[in-house]
Amino acid sequence: MFETGDFQTPAPPESGVADNAVASTPQDHWLYNELVDGFHIDRVVRDYNYSMDIRHIHEEYEIYYLLEGERYYFINQQTYLVTPGTLVFIDKEQIHRTGMASAGPHHDRIVLGIMEEPFSTFLASFGGLQLQSFFTEQGSILTLPEEMRPYIQSLLQDIASELIHKKPGYLLAAMTKLAEFFIAVLRLQPKGPVVSSPARHSNPKYQKVDEVAHYIVEHCTERISLEDLAGRFYINKFYLSRIFKEVTSFTINDYLNVNRIKKAHRLLLETDDSITSIAEQLGYENITYFERVFKKYRNMTPLKYRNYYRSETE
Template sequence: MKTTVFEERSGGITISRVIRDYEYNMASRHFHEEYEIYYLLEGERYYFIDHSTHLVRNGSLVFINKNQVHKTSPVAGSSYHDRILIQLNSKQSDLVFTNPDFSLEEFFAEHSGVIRLDMDQQKYVEKLIYDMVREIREGQEGCRLMSGMRLMELLIYAARCLRQNDPYPVPAMLQTEKYLKVQEIADYISENYRSAGSLEEIAGRFFISKSYLSRIFKEVTGFTVNEYLNIRRIMKAKQLLSTPEPNVTAISEMLGYENVSYFERVFKKYAHTTPLRFRRQVLEDKKQLTERMGQSIITNKC
């Protein structure tokens, strides 16, 4: 059963708490333009991020950069979990997105991954989160500013915890031959997305059969090899489309696609829009964000 304890929205921030007591698998092909902060209150989950699998236990914070491939899956014998998810949409105006002294892009580039908190740190993080929820829910004067300030405090505090805490130990299960082999293959695809080759070629490079490669890659990551390769290519395409040049045909060739029509179909499948529309939207968003910078944004309504 799924229970939504709360879901609050304000100024580009969405906070939700959901409890599930069944074996929930996040949908495949999961990457998007929002930043995410995942906090596990109870339970255990596997969290695949980019090309590595992490065991996330209660009291862990997970930071997901925008357009970062990620997927959660259940741990055997531990289907129950209680989590809080904070999603940040930088297209919407708010203090945390327009403050010239704080960059979400830089923060998530430096701090994506899993942070394990001790008991005192957990209490402090939970207080900050529930303060944000209360501010949004009550909707008093300056609530967007207050919730944004709590969010910035949470991010800065988490960065300090990451520097202070001992490294998170890697569970023995994630050091098995299967997990290590999949991580090696995912690393290879991430670095060689333009010329990775066919499933047969990748399997041959790592001295395993196609069927075994297909099975273990799907089991560990939640993606097929071809899905993961295309996602990596489309992530790079989004980066290239965030500037006026090069043109779509050139980008298609740079990513290893044989023709631009096929590239456009794959891009639309994963990005839900065409390359040209994506470029226009990104450039317009950048223009609007630039216009907002330097302005003090305080509103009385959430």
């Protein structure tokens, strides 16, 4: 089951294939949407100004493939312009959000979500491919050579077909296709993957948000206020607040907190520092407030979180 913690995604439309596609709005055309055994794959075509309206972060790995159109894609602290034939790799717990680019609203994309298990064990048993290392080292954006695009698209379509029709051995077949997909991407590396140019050169709004987001990530353990940021980046605080929420789906304060809580995760699991000490290291002056913020994003207190995940690894 896919989990998103406090960052909830809307319920997907019912599963189906192209001839029975479900439209959640008149402009959405769902070709398929399947969730089964740690896999989630869907394909949708949209012809309106669609942007994720939610704070999007989750526990599964995600692969986004754009077939048609152009999209701005905000990942962690940087905005990219994604064009047709581009793969986007989203690691676990990476902040990400798509928005309409200047080319217009039309886009056709496939999204594949993968849970850690059973895929980590499956891939590691055949050639030692490490799922976590792949997403950590691969980089976020890969624009495919023209000649590779039909092959990659066919692999993704084959995975979807296996999950839709559920013939005997479908999960093994889908996992095998996924392994073939990873091998194909890895073999592109010696040729040098092409990283899409950041959107900053074509849109000053995205450039400013990227600069502010980068600063927050680098200084998230310090005391940061909207007024401080507005002064540092020479921008009206109300305008900054509006465009930051528009691009990232986070308020300034929420974005600051989510980056602090990501650091808290590592400190809780990798050190024996007390909860009070961790709160202070993250810039929280009040341990009660830290515990409340942590529970908002992780659904449990810091102490329970530490005890739960340490017991899982013992």
